[in-house]
Amino acid sequence: MLNSSNPDxxxxNRKDAADKLLETLPLxxxxxxxTVVIGVSEGGVYFADQIAKATGAQMDILLTEPILAPNNHELAIAMVSETEDLVMHKALxxxxxxxxxxxxxxxxxxxxxxVLSYVYKYRKGKELASLSGKYVVLADECIETGLTMMVALKSVIGEDAKNIYIATPILDKGVYQNLLSVCDGV
Structure with a gap:
């Protein structure tokens, strides 16, 4: 949605983005x-918190770490999660x-x-909240390549989530189609 005073x-701000995102969710x-709302990145935690408050849901975070190309330490070629799931960007x-x-x-x-150090730092070593049979909302501040979200999807599918929704205010159109094919709603 474009801002009428400045079309760019x-x-x-983040609150405005969260408010508009909440308007689109099946609250x-x-x-x-x-329902369990999961922040899948540092920036996603804010949106997860806002969604959890609006729905009265439990909130948690999924801890991940990128695997960078050996010849370019700024390029993520894969992502690993705390559930030991791995997603690779095969083309790269x-x-x-x-x-x-x-x-x-x-x-x-x-x-x-x-990843294990993050689990101890942020959750004192406790495992991810139980997702078995629950509705799960994966929240992030933006999705560019989809690598983080794909590893998050793989992780929560492996944890027997009943339904999975993705919530983000900014999303690449091509990635949107890919994500929609593997979850209940974006």
Whole structure:
């Protein structure tokens, strides 16, 4: 949604983005079912908190870490989650001639060194909230490549979530189609 006073600005601030996002969510459905809202990034925690407050749902965070290309330490080629799920960006891996063995080794290293330390830092070592049979909303501040959201989807599917919705105020159109094919709503 464009801002009428400045067509280059979609939202005035995070609160405005969260308010507009809440208008698009099936709040009644989420309020009437056992729901867990999960922030999938640092920026996503704010949106998860706003959604959880609006729905009376439990909130948690899913901790992830990117696996970066060995020849470009700013390019994420894969993502590993605290549930030890891994999603790879196959096109990038192939384009740069990166071996999958490298990706798996880095995922194991990042999990052991980074992700587990986040679990202790943010949750005192406790596991992710139980998602079995529950409605889950995955919240993020924006989705560009979909790598973080895809590993989050894989993780909550593996945790037996009943229904999965994705909530974000900013989303790439191509990624939207991919995500919609694997969840209940975006």
């Amino acid at each position: 600005i979609y939202f005035e 009644e459905l989420l309020c009437s079912n056992e 891996i192939d384009a740069f001639g990166i071996s999958e063995d490298y990706v798996y080794a880095e995922a194991e290293r990042k999990y052991e060194e980074e």
